[in-house]
Amino acid sequence: MGAEKLLIYKRYQVDHPEMLKKEQVILHIGLHKTGTTSIQQFLVENRNQLGNLDYVCYTQEGCFREDGNAYFLLKQKNWYSSKRSCQLDIPLLLTNIRKSQKKRVMISSEALSWCVNLADIEELKAQLLEVAHEVLVLAYVREPVSFAISIYTEGLKYPNSLSVLTDYNHPCLSSAHLRKQFSFEHYTFGNILPWKDVFLNDFAVKSLEKEKLLAGNLLVEILKILELGNCEELHKKALNYRRENEGFNLLQVHYLTSLYRFLNKFKDSHRLKSLTYELIKRKLHWLKSDKKFNVEKDVATKYFAEIRDGLLMSKAHLGESVDTEFKYKKRSVDSLSFLDYVKMLIVAITHSFFFGAYILTRIFKSIIGWLQETFYS
16 A cells, blocks of 8 residues: 555544444443442543543433443333333444544443343344454452342432332342342343353453452453553552442431331332432431441341352353352441431431422422413413
8 A cells, every 4th residue: 555545544544433443342331339430430530541442431412421331321111110121222332432533442331231132232242243343241240248238228329220129128138139030130140141142252251359350459450451451550540549439338228228118108209219319318428427237147148048049050151250159258237326316317307308498499489480371471
């Protein structure tokens, strides 16, 4: 190729990146509560130092999401019914890939692990191989008991998403969690088996357990997977990176769980819980405490026995990253004191005033709107 033609070709590459195949597309699909927020935020914050790798997270409107979570690629249908389903927005995912001018592209969202439709995943693979020479799908799993506890507490923040796994009328790790096949598959990592069936050797499952991570650090391992392990600056940042998405303490869990159990008595409780959480979440720091939320070892043992067969099936497909032996370490289980209950009562009264003020404001705005429409229209 002559110098002039080569220059034209390079200009074409710059002007039409969407027409060229990428060397590699990396799709990180979670799972939930396996350090996904830290991974996404770290890569967004260091996006300009990723070499030939581009981290993309563009919405339908073309805006880059600064939290790095491409959850919008998954469309949820009938989420609170027995007919619940998820559908991948494959065209939007491909748009994200084509938007990049770099050779390698990464997209991340734990929400993608909700997609269990084999046909959708097969279609995704076919479409990805049209725009990239190589595809790697990456997922992390963790010790099953701590995973379930973490899902339970995280669901308190998202009454319209993760709480679909949890019935807060029952204690954490109770048999109620396993009533629905949907929940059982998630807690035993069965929801990612279709991804393995489709992507085969291009699907990598890693363990979040510290002793199995490279240098005992999730972000250091991610850099290695992304072929950025030799970048000393990024390596140093990874070692010193702050942990993202800290969980709730014992008081906060007890307070929100009690609140949700009360709200479950009302019609359309999911929306009501979501609204309530939005109103009070910025005041939950009033329940600051060093007490951790854990469960008794006998409770954890019973729960593990119930899910072990599912874990064995997942391990047969996914490999050694899935723990099938009980490893939940005995931890001290804190209890609530009289002063803790007093503190929660004070917070509850304060939150009641907030909620009352919100209702009055809505009523006042409705009256003003009615008056304007009646007398000035």
